Amino acid sequence: MIILERKTEKLNKYKRITNEFFSANDFLPTSLLSLYQWQEIKKQGIKKNFQLAIEINSDESSESIKDSLKKFSMIQLNFKTFKDGRPFTLVKELRIEHKFKGEIRASGHILPDQYVFLLRCGFDTVEIKKEDKEIWIELLNLDNGLYYQP
Amino acid sequence: MYKYSNIDKKIIADRTKQFQNQVERRLNGKLTEEEFKPLRLMNGLYLQLHAYMLRVAIPYGELSSTQLRKLAFIADKFDRGYGHFTTRQNIQFNWPKLPEVPEILDQLSEVEMHAIQTSGNCIRNISSDHLAGLTAEEVEDPRPWCEIIRKWSTFHPEFSFLPRKFKIAVTGCLEDRTALLVHDIGLRLIKKNNVIGFEVFVGGGQGRTPHIAKMIRSFLSKKDLLNYLEAILTTYNQLGRRDNIYKARIKILVNELGVQKFKSLVEKNFVKFSNEKLKLDKNTINDIFNFFKLPKLKYSSNKLPISKNKKFNEWKQQNTLPHKISGYSIVLISLKPPGKPPGDADSRQMQELANISDDFSFGEIRVTHEQNLVLPHVNNTQIYQLWQQLDILKLATPNIGLISDTICCPGMDYCALATARSIPISQKIGNNFKKYFDQKSIGDIKIKISGCINACGHHHVGNIGILGLDRNGEEFYQITLGGSAKEDAAIGQIIGPSFSEKKLISAIRRIIKTYRKNKKNASEDFLSVFRRIGIEAFKKDLYDNTRKKN
Numbered sequence: 024m025i026i027l028e029r030k031t032e033k034l035n036k037y038k039r040i041t042n043e044f045f046s047a048n049d050f051l052p053t054s055l056l057s058l059y060q061w062q063e064i065k066k067q068g069i070k071k072n073f074q075l076a077i078e079i080n081s082d083e084s085s086e087s088i089k090d091s092l093k094k095f096s097m098i099q100l101n102f103k104t105f106k107d108g109r110p111f112t113l114v115k116e117l118r119i120e121h122k123f124k125g126e127i128r129a130s131g132h133i134l135p136d137q138y139v140f141l142l143r144c145g146f147d148t149v150e151i152k153k154e155d156k157e158i159w160i161e162l163l164n165l166d167n168g169l170y171y172q173p
Numbered sequence: 174m175y176k177y178s179n180i181d182k183k184i185i186a187d188r189t190k191q192f193q194n195q196v197e198r199r200l201n202g203k204l205t206e207e208e209f210k211p212l213r214l215m216n217g218l219y220l221q222l223h224a225y226m227l228r229v230a231i232p233y234g235e236l237s238s239t240q241l242r243k244l245a246f247i248a249d250k251f252d253r254g255y256g257h258f259t260t261r262q263n264i265q266f267n268w269p270k271l272p273e274v275p276e277i278l279d280q281l282s283e284v285e286m287h288a289i290q291t292s293g294n295c296i297r298n299i300s301s302d303h304l305a306g307l308t309a310e311e312v313e314d315p316r317p318w319c320e321i322i323r324k325w326s327t328f329h330p331e332f333s334f335l336p337r338k339f340k341i342a343v344t345g346c347l348e349d350r351t352a353l354l355v356h357d358i359g360l361r362l363i364k365k366n367n368v369i370g371f372e373v374f375v376g377g378g379q380g381r382t383p384h385i386a387k388m389i390r391s392f393l394s395k396k397d398l399l400n401y402l403e404a405i406l407t408t409y410n411q412l413g414r415r416d417n418i419y420k421a422r423i424k425i426l427v428n429e430l431g432v433q434k435f436k437s438l439v440e441k442n443f444v445k446f447s448n449e450k451l452k453l454d455k456n457t458i459n460d461i462f463n464f465f466k467l468p469k470l471k472y473s474s475n476k477l478p479i480s481k482n483k484k485f486n487e488w489k490q491q492n493t494l495p496h497k498i499s500g501y502s503i504v505l506i507s508l509k510p511p512g513k514p515p516g517d518a519d520s521r522q523m524q525e526l527a528n529i530s531d532d533f534s535f536g537e538i539r540v541t542h543e544q545n546l547v548l549p550h551v552n553n554t555q556i557y558q559l560w561q562q563l564d565i566l567k568l569a570t571p572n573i574g575l576i577s578d579t580i581c582c583p584g585m586d587y588c589a590l591a592t593a594r595s596i597p598i599s600q601k602i603g604n605n606f607k608k609y610f611d612q613k614s615i616g617d618i619k620i621k622i623s624g625c626i627n628a629c630g631h632h633h634v635g636n637i638g639i640l641g642l643d644r645n646g647e648e649f650y651q652i653t654l655g656g657s658a659k660e661d662a663a664i665g666q667i668i669g670p671s672f673s674e675k676k677l678i679s680a681i682r683r684i685i686k687t688y689r690k691n692k693k694n695a696s697e698d699f700l701s702v703f704r705r706i707g708i709e710a711f712k713k714d715l716y717d718n719t720r721k722k723n
């Protein structure tokens with residue numbers, strides 16, 4: 024998998040931490056936590072004083088992170104299926120309602136045909152298969168910046 | 174009529190290019206059918222029983238003669254010589270080939286048409302009153318508002334992957350010709366304290382769980398329209414069910430939450446996410462309204478001609494309405510001649526109608542949600558001549574609003590989801606009630622027929638609704654009575670056990686007989702009688718008599 028920021032491939036500095044390996048002390052600024060892991064370490068009390076990344080699936084409720092957004096440098100919204108459009112609204116909530124300024128990344132089952140929509144809704148990056156890079160860029164190139172919505 | 178700006182043109186052209194790319198990727202296997210499906214759906218392309226079906230958008234039902242000519246051309250070149258007008262004021266072609274679809278879209282874009290968002294889980298073509306801008310009692314022309322919503326909803330980045338499809342209708346009249354209250358959102362222009370704004374209804378729909386929409390705002394100011402629509406869609410996209418396709422429409426959400434709770438969530442989102450840039454200022458609104466001015470019509474005292482020709486008189490009585498400019502009439506063209514599938518027009522009819530509309534109606538044609546066509550501005554002095562031409566084309570059936578003017582979905586003849594045929598039922602009704610005199614004596618009545626519970630033929634809101642079912646491989650038809658799609662919207666009640674195809678027509682005749690027997694005076698229509706005497710009286714007559722015959 025690669026990370027694409029508009030047309031440029033970007034280094035992925037985040038790593039998922041495996042299930043058996045997490046406690047409030049066992050994560051790094053480069054850790055990518057699942058919602059479950061985050062809830063667990065939140066219960067234990069977060070000891071470390073740096074930001075990390077979290078992944079939320081499109082069918083999970085994001086309520087429990089909304090009061091801790093300052094803890095995250097990156098939020099990854101993972102599409103269970105590209106047909107599940109909830110992340111398109113969630114990203115609006117994060118950006119407009121909660122003023123989240125960090126990186127928001129789309130991952131999971133997403134299509135290059137959704138690229139422009141993702142960017143316009145407030146995503147910064149996408150996680151895609153390496154071999155799909157060209158088509159993602161090609162479809163972004165078709166975009167001429169003319170839209171009906173502000 | 175609305176004319177594309179350069180931005181519209183560019184956006185449509187790009188979309189066609191993008192779809193070409195998608196078709197190529199599908200044809201060379203880079204896209205699976207599962208992935209291709211929502212993309213093709215967003216371009217109006219369905220996979221039907223026998224072939225692909227392309228649904229072309231006719232925004233708020235308005236067509237120019239040039240566009241109609243193009244549709245005739247497409248019917249000839251890419252289809253089998255006809256098109257089918259739908260209950261969403263669109264047109265469907267039933268036989269396009271996948272590799273040719275991009276070319277069809279190219280052809281359409283030449284005349285400012287497309288198939289965008291005519292299917293898929295997005296905001297669909299906005300529907301409106303086919304008499305918009307033509308009647309004196311209208312508060313305001315709804316078409317400019319439809320156009321404003323059309324733009325906002327087209328390729329909306331946030332609302333293109335909703336839980337389910339989403340339909341919006343706008344009307345400017347209290348008398349409803351749009352089936353407003355069975356839409357996901359219904360907007361009615363109203364005047365309060367001399368200010369025009371919208372009443373907002375939400376959560377109407379048909380399908381397996383029909384609901385009448387509920388009002389969530391009794392007055393919405395014009396400038397806030399788009400922000401309020403965004404708030405409704407935001408709420409729906411957040412909370413609409415995605416676990417069960419049959420429970421995914423907004424009507425289910427509104428009912429599960431209760432309308433008050435739903436309303437309060439919408440109002441909260443309205444405050445949270447209101448965007449200054451979405452507010453509509455007077456200039457923007459005026460610019461759009463300028464496209465919808467009436468053509469230059471001259472007031473006169475010319476009345477409709479008096480003739481000895483009986484056929485003409487019947488047609489004149491049934492298929493014309495007074496225009497708000499005196500001296501002109503609105504002409505309704507029935508696409509329900511006896512024995513033909515409702516809503517079908519062949520390429521010659523389309524071609525000739527385009528010419529006729531140039532000669533008689535300033536090149537304007539409209540499509541009604543009841544699958545008929547309208548010539549909006551015909552000079553009364555030319556009516557007889559017009560009728561002669563329509564008659565030659567078999568487009569002068571005098572049955573608008575009568576029993577043979579049925580709404581009917583494609584059913585088993587085309588649709589992969591059907592449980593029974595619907596077109597033959599409509600044909601039988603047409604053949605059984607052929608004479609104008611008979612139909613006229615029955616009066617205003619709406620029969621609506623669906624080939625399955627999805628209710629594309631609006632059976633729930635038919636005065637008589639017919640739903641095709643499959644019972645161990647045999648087609649059966651369930652009858653509902655008392656539905657209405659008008660301002661007094663109601664869901665029909667099931668009268669009792671369903672009927673085989675063979676017995677259906679006599680059951681309908683029996684129902685009509687009960688109505689006639691109970692009619693208080695000549696002008697009391699079917700629905701009024703039904704509401705007065707209730708379903709039991711119909712039921713008793715129907716089943717007692719059917720049983721006797723068995």
Ligand code: SF4
Binds near residue numbers: 589591624628630
């Ligand atoms: S009502 Fe059923 S049969 Fe008729 S068009 Fe809709 S899905 Fe098909």
